[in-house]
Amino acid sequence: METRNIGIKDKICCKHVFKSFTDLNGNMTEVLRDINLTVAENEFLVILGPGQCGKTTFLNIMAGLEPPTSGEILLDGEPIEGPSPKRGMVFQRIALFPWKTVMENVAMGPKLRGIPKKEREEKAAYYIKLVGLAGFEKAYPHQLSGGMKQRVGIARAYANDPEVLLMDEPFGHLDAQTRYQMEHEVLRIWEQARRTVIFVTNNIEEAVYLGDRIVLFSRCPATVKAEYIIDLPRPRQYTDPKFLELRQEIAGKTDLAL
Numbered sequence: 001m002e003t004r005n006i007g008i009k010d011k012i013c014c015k016h017v018f019k020s021f022t023d024l025n026g027n028m029t030e031v032l033r034d035i036n037l038t039v040a041e042n043e044f045l046v047i048l049g050p051g052q053c054g055k056t057t058f059l060n061i062m063a064g065l066e067p068p069t070s071g072e073i074l075l076d077g078e079p080i081e082g083p084s085p086k087r088g089m090v091f092q093r094i095a096l097f098p099w100k101t102v103m104e105n106v107a108m109g110p111k112l113r114g115i116p117k118k119e120r121e122e123k124a125a126y127y128i129k130l131v132g133l134a135g136f137e138k139a140y141p142h143q144l145s146g147g148m149k150q151r152v153g154i155a156r157a158y159a160n161d162p163e164v165l166l167m168d169e170p171f172g173h174l175d176a177q178t179r180y181q182m183e184h185e186v187l188r189i190w191e192q193a194r195r196t197v198i199f200v201t202n203n204i205e206e207a208v209y210l211g212d213r214i215v216l217f218s219r220c221p222a223t224v225k226a227e228y229i230i231d232l233p234r235p236r237q238y239t240d241p242k243f244l245e246l247r248q249e250i251a252g253k254t255d256l257a258l
């Protein structure tokens, strides 16, 4: 019985994705080996894997920033070719324009797409409010904390009206307290503005807290080692026995520290 509140339509389908890099001496490094996965529309999928296993490489391919060596990725049945505003990225270190305000940073994508000022500022204001930064529209990045910058990054990604949000360890650099808060916030935002999310992390607890499903990557070259459907109700409690059990089970399958 399907109990998760997600679409039944497949949004993304990765088929036999391989990726290798060749250095200047001709030495080849295989990073992704035969990745197959399907992501349902509006699903919150977490990719969990150790450092250097190929998670960013995989997201870059999903974003269309790099081609796979072989295999294909379909979005709504169409192959991904090159970057598109349909696929928004949120990075570990949010690169905001330091000389632009929060409003200007968030409205940048729509501006580049030629959306008139009034319309793009309304859109930006909506997402700035959604991420909890109403009142900071005129602030500059240096006036914001790490967590607030990350919120701006999320608002900026949403302001492009992406169908898919790709999040690459977005909370990896935050202190533990802010990280818990942002994990909670990202779900609140997602519940209000549903999108298909692929969220990458190396943190088991974060993965169990966030995901509808976890896809576990092995060490490099990454293969899909296991998949877990997390059907615990949200908001999840980090100390719930079922949460801890799942965390323990996943830990037993990985080289990741608890």
Ligand SMILES: Nc1ncnc2c1ncn2[C@@H]1O[C@H](COP(=O)(O)OP(=O)(O)O)[C@@H](O)[C@H]1O
Residues within 6 Å of the ligand: 021, 022, 029, 031, 049, 050, 051, 052, 053, 054, 055, 056, 057, 058, 220
């Ligand atoms: N452009 C590149 N050229 C050569 N090697 C790369 C390139 N990008 C990533 N790699 C290698 O691929 C492996 C996986 O990197 P990455 O995808 O960044 O891992 P993760 O995000 O899981 O930490 C690393 O060994 C890295 O050195």
Ligand SMILES: [Mg+2]
Residues within 6 Å of the ligand: 055, 056, 057, 168, 169
């Ligand atoms: Mg990475």
